[in-house]
Amino acid sequence: MAETFYPQESIYNLLPDLLDAEKPKHSTRFRPAAIRLDDKVSKIAMKTMGPAKVETPSPEKYLKKHSREPKLPQKKEGPRRTCTARKPAVPLRSEQPPAGRKSPKAATAPVRPRPSAASVDTNRGHKELLEHSGLVPKYVKKKGYGEVPQYLQHRGEELQRSAEEYDKYLTERTEEGPMRRLSDEERRANLESLKKTLAELQDKYRRLPVVVDTLTRKSRKLQLEAEMKQLESDVELFQRFKTIYIAK
Incomplete structure (x- = not known):
């Protein structure tokens, strides 16, 4: 690096000499030729389909039809079970089981709940129970349907009684006064x-x-x-x- 003349108190004297640190210590003049040779060798090796030392398949071992489909294991034939004794006949519907015994079907079969009636009112499947929809006439089947309630009967009797008492009072008052009915x-x-x-x-x-x-x-x-x-x-x-x- 060429010498530069700066005063002793200059700020440039505090900076390190970066150009001398980055400069390589040794370089050869044959390096570019070696790199070109390595690139050429690697390209020639890649010109073939796969590694060069792989054994090629024989022409006699060609791929046949359905050769790669999975095959089920063969069934092993064993001794077959035979039953010589005959089972008892199925009991008739009219026959009754012995006392204290129940049929195994009735004992093990679960009681399935009966599905509740419902109505579907939209094309998206909205479902509503018929019991709460107002479409089932359940109030008509009540015992006292169509009869006047007790509280209305009592109210009517009270109104009739009050009207009779008022007419009686007017009749008595008019008979005492100058008017008559x-x-x-x-x-x-x-x-x-x-x-x-x-x-x-x-x-x-x-x-x-x-x-x-x-x-x-x-x-x-x-x-x-x-x-x-x-x-x-x-x-x-x-x-x-x-x-x-x-x-x-």
């Missing part, structure tokens, strides 16, 4: 009498002349109309109300 027979009789009178007035009204030009005819027509209007209101009153009070 019409009975059903009197109410029907008065209603028939009002209807009969109304029919007579309507007959008289129809017989009036068409041309009403005098003062007498006008007053007669107005009088009949007023009487018919009053009778119609009285008939409607008697038909609408069953309880009617009149002055004594």
Whole structure:
């Protein structure tokens, strides 16, 4: 490295000489040729299919059809079991088993639960039990279905009793005062009498002349109309109300 002239207190004097540390100690001039020779040898060795010293297969040992399929082991034939004694006949359905014994099938067979009825209402398989869906008429089969409940019967009896007591109280109060209550027979009789009178007035009204030009005819027509209007209101009153009070 060439000498450089810096003052003694320069900062460059504190840095190490990196170029001298990285410089190789020895190098040969034949190295590039050796590398090229090694690359050539390795490429020539790889030109064949696999290692060169592997023995090639014989042409007689070619691959046959179904040669690589797995084969099942051969069955070993052994002595066959034979039964000379005959089993007892199957009992008939009408026959009863001996006392204190049960058939082995009935003793070992488990009781399978019966599947509950359900309805599928969507194409994705949503299932709902019929018991809680409202499609099964289970309330119709109850013992007291269709009958009026007891609490409603008691309530109706109480209302009827209170209405009777109120009518009795009104009857007593009206008998003591200046008013009295019409009975059903009197109410029907008065209603028939009002209807009969109304029919007579309507007959008289129809017989009036068409041309009403005098003062007498006008007053007669107005009088009949007023009487018919009053009778119609009285008939409607008697038909609408069953309880009617009149002055004594």
